[in-house]
Amino acid sequence: MLLGLRQSIDNIDAALIYMLAERFRHTQAVGELKARHNMPPADPAREARQVARLRELAGAARLDPDFAEKFLAFIIKEVIRHHEAIARKSTGPGAV
Numbered sequence: 297m298l299l300g301l302r303q304s305i306d307n308i309d310a311a312l313i314y315m316l317a318e319r320f321r322h323t324q325a326v327g328e329l330k331a332r333h334n335m336p337p338a339d340p341a342r343e344a345r346q347v348a349r350l351r352e353l354a355g356a357a358r359l360d361p362d363f364a365e366k367f368l369a370f371i372i373k374e375v376i377r378h379h380e381a382i383a384r385k386s387t388g389p390g391a392v
């Protein structure tokens with residue numbers, strides 16, 4: 297019983313890792329595009345739309361919308377950190 301539940305949890309955790317890796321691969325490309333076009337790393341208007349959408353989805357999925365919002369904010373904070381690093385690399389010393 298406990299073992300079976302834990303096996304499912306492990307599978308779901310693995311799926312989350314793969315999904316996050318895919319998400320970060322795409323946001324990395326967004327970061328490079330933004331740096332090339334001198335766009336700011338963060339887009340608060342886009343984030344507001346994402347929060348509204350995910351809160352709605354969370355409600356429908358019976359997941360705490362506050363948790364969904366915090367989870368998204370946690371991920372986006374890391375993405376913005378990556379975007380900033382990419383922008384620094386493309387404008388800093390040694391940039392071509």
Ligand SMILES: O=C(O)C(=O)C[C@]1(C(=O)O)C=C[C@@H](O)C=C1
Nearest residue numbers: 323326338339340342343372375
């Ligand atoms: O869509 C963008 O502009 C992104 O940079 C991606 C992303 C995200 O991780 O979803 C990250 C930062 C922005 O503030 C908004 C969204």
